[in-house]
Amino acid sequence: MLRFPMLTLLGALATGCGAAHSHVNLEDRALTDAPAPQPARVQAQARPPAENPPPSPQDARAFTARYPTPATCEGAARRLQATSRDDAWLALKVCSESPAFTQLGAVLGSAWAEDLRVRPDAANLIARVVAHRGGSVDGELRLLHSRKVPIFSLASAIAQPDTYRGRYVLLRAQVADQRLDGERPTLWLVEQGLQSVGSQREVGVTYHSDSVSETSGDLGGRTAMTGEGRVGGSIFTRERTARSTTERTYDNISDETGREALGRLASADPFLETRRDYVILARFDGLRETSGMTNDEEDEGPKIPVLTIVGYHLPQALAVY
Structure with a gap:
């Protein structure tokens, strides 16, 4: 008999506990049920590989x-x-x-x-x-002068030798001859000018066609010498046609300007070949009188410019403008 009140008390306590939990807010429940925060992981940022230092121009x-x-x-x-x-x-x-x-x-x-x-x-x-760039010296000198670079033409040096003595000249020239002047080799230089020459060049496929025609017949009649008779024959005609497509092209051709010079070298250079174009940088030393016939003994003979060659370079076939 004493067990029933005890069970009733336990039930009341259980009911009271349930009522107490019913007053917990949803937000509190959410905070309570949320998992414990985990420590943030520090992610290593990917670093680009270090760039290799540029090589030295010594190499x-x-x-x-x-x-x-x-x-x-x-x-x-x-x-x-x-x-x-x-x-x-x-x-x-x-x-x-x-x-x-x-x-x-x-x-x-x-x-x-x-x-x-x-x-x-x-x-x-x-x-x-x-x-x-192809060795178009005249055009390049105009560019150099627009930037105040003190390199000049052979024509300017010949026209005003006192003004340009000791200055740099740039020319495109061929070696016509190479001799020893004392202990120093001397070149006979023939200046060349570069010009563009246009021409028509066939492109694509060329088509040819042949046609042959034949015409035949006879002619009858009477002549006083042969009497009646007939003459026959045929004529062959042949025709040939061609069709092609062309385009306008331009080639760089060097030609003599009419100016010549003597170029001095410090020593013989076997790589300076005759009849070949070079872009030559030289120092203008003035004009030297050459042997020649004159009508008057007081008249001076023809003069030729004298250059000290500083460097030379083979021009490329294609010119850059």
């Missing part, structure tokens, strides 16, 4: 391999100016050794203006780039 092969195109090579050389002007100039010389380097406008830009003014080998570097 020309490595430098040109790293910057194979002319534009990127000149740009890399220009960036070296921030650390060393000497290394930058050496890198530019390495770039200009490539026959594909035709960036004359970049070389004449403001970034290299100081180097062009003070470097003793700057004029020869310009001559090399002019040769890479």
Whole structure:
């Protein structure tokens, strides 16, 4: 009998506990049931691999391999100016050794203006780039003069020898002869001008067609000598036609300008071949009188310009304008 009140009390306690839980807010329940926050994981950020330092221009092969195109090579050389002007100039010389380097406008830009003014080998570097561009000296000299680069034409030096004595001249010329003048070899130079000549060239497939026609017949009649008779025969006609497509093309052809010069070398150079065009950088030494017949003993004989050759370069076949 005593067990019933105890069971009733336990039931009441259980009911009271359930009523107490019914007053818990949903937000509190959500906070209570939420899992414990985990410590944030620190993710390592992916870092780009460090770029290898640019090769030194002292190693020309490595430098040109790293910057194979002319534009990127000149740009890399220009960036070296921030650390060393000497290394930058050496890198530019390495770039200009490539026959594909035709960036004359970049070389004449403001970034290299100081180097062009003070470097003793700057004029020869310009001559090399002019040769890479095809060796159209007259057109390139106009560009050089627009940037105040002191390199001049042979025609200007001949016209005003006192003004241009000791200055650089640039010319396209062939070696006509090579002799020894004392201990120094002397070249007989024949200046060449480059001009573009147009022509028509066939392109595509050429078509040919032949046709043959025959006409035959006879003629009857009477003559006083032969009497009645008939004459017969045939005529063959052959026609041939051709059809093709052409386009206008232009070739660069060098021709003599009529000016000649004597070029002095420090020593004999077997690579200067005769009857071959070169872009030549030289220093103008003045005019020298040559032996010649004159009508008056007081008249001077013909004069020829004398040059000291500084450098020469083979021009490429295609000209860049």
